[in-house]
Amino acid sequence: MITEIAENLYRVTLPMPFRLRHVHAYALDCGRSITLFDTGMHMPGAYEKLEADLESIGFSAARISDIYLTHTHTDHCGLTERLQEKSGARLHLTEIARQMHAHFEEGDYLIAEARAFYTRHGMTARDVEAVIEEIEDMKSRLPRLEVSTFLKDNEIRRAGNRTFEVIFTPGHAAGHACFFFRDEGLLLAGDHILPYIPPSLSPNIYDEIFLPLSSYLASLTVIENLPITVVHPGHGNSFGGVRERIDEIRAHHALKKEVLLNLVDRTPKTTFGICAQLIGAAAATWDDWEKFMALNETFVYLQQLRRDGQIRETLTNGVLYYTAD
Numbered sequence: 001m002i003t004e005i006a007e008n009l010y011r012v013t014l015p016m017p018f019r020l021r022h023v024h025a026y027a028l029d030c031g032r033s034i035t036l037f038d039t040g041m042h043m044p045g046a047y048e049k050l051e052a053d054l055e056s057i058g059f060s061a062a063r064i065s066d067i068y069l070t071h072t073h074t075d076h077c078g079l080t081e082r083l084q085e086k087s088g089a090r091l092h093l094t095e096i097a098r099q100m101h102a103h104f105e106e107g108d109y110l111i112a113e114a115r116a117f118y119t120r121h122g123m124t125a126r127d128v129e130a131v132i133e134e135i136e137d138m139k140s141r142l143p144r145l146e147v148s149t150f151l152k153d154n155e156i157r158r159a160g161n162r163t164f165e166v167i168f169t170p171g172h173a174a175g176h177a178c179f180f181f182r183d184e185g186l187l188l189a190g191d192h193i194l195p196y197i198p199p200s201l202s203p204n205i206y207d208e209i210f211l212p213l214s215s216y217l218a219s220l221t222v223i224e225n226l227p228i229t230v231v232h233p234g235h236g237n238s239f240g241g242v243r244e245r246i247d248e249i250r251a252h253h254a255l256k257k258e259v260l261l262n263l264v265d266r267t268p269k270t271t272f273g274i275c276a277q278l279i280g281a282a283a284a285t286w287d288d289w290e291k292f293m294a295l296n297e298t299f300v301y302l303q304q305l306r307r308d309g310q311i312r313e314t315l316t317n318g319v320l321y322y323t324a325d
């Protein structure tokens with residue numbers, strides 16, 4: 001489905017095999033060419049769907065001149081390689097998003113790091129292998145990227161007769177950026193702000209200095225201070241009232257952080273143990289991906305609580321345990 005959301009700007013809804021079921025890319029008609037924001041996922045039918053949608057507005061994938069990525073999660077960047085092959089489009093993304101993607105290209109090293117990370121956080125060998133399978137699956141869906149330029153925070157880019165601002169919004173992903181069309185008050189938000197669910201937070205296993213939660217909350221404040229009329233997200237419907245949505249997401253994280261803090265006591269527990277306690281009986285109905293995401297998020301909160309000095313972390317026999325008085 002392709003929908004004109006502003007003059008010459010289109011939302012292209014593309015399939016996803018799991019969870020959210022769809023992802024949006026945004027296509028700007030620049031007269032002779034198309035500038036594309038995110039690409040959708042590399043999966044059967046997605047490329048053909050994008051091509052058919054572009055044809056319905058008088059273009060084709062071959063006429064994409066530029067691709068901007070909000071971040072390099074597979075559902076947002078998956079078709080980049082195929083589209084660049086077809087069109088020779090220039091690719092623009094943040095340097096950190098490029099680095100995150102490069103870690104996946106390292107293959108065996110990534111797998112070894114992930115295995116060590118999740119073992120250190122108390123996962124059983126069986127569950128670690130389930131995580132590795134998820135990472136292998138993500139890896140298989142990632143494209144090769146031919147980067148033209150790295151985006152800078154607050155820089156102004158031109159596409160056709162429009163200009164837009166690059167707004168760095170680390171949190172959901174370390175190298176995440178949004179694109180703000182100030183004249184129209186229009187934000188292409190990627191996964192920074194979603195209408196129905198709080199965007200997931202995951203650790204950067206290569207960089208435990210990066211704090212996804214505090215970075216994410218700081219990035220919400222950046223967005224809150226922009227004169228936004230409408231948000232066009234990577235998933236779900238477009239929406240106004242961005243400040244109210246930001247307040248809801250903040251409240252969600254404050255509550256969740258509190259719940260997590262209450263689960264940490266004098267008995268040393270691992271991230272995995274605390275996560276299992278958090279999920280409780282629901283775990284029986286969750287698939288490996290959902291458990292993986294829950295563990296990641298538990299880690300993100302524990303990491304933040306530790307930095308805030310509210311809990312302690314100790315390493316015993318290669319496994320990290322958390323305690324509080």
Ligand SMILES: [Zn+2]
Binds near residue numbers: 073076173191
């Ligand atoms: Zn994402």
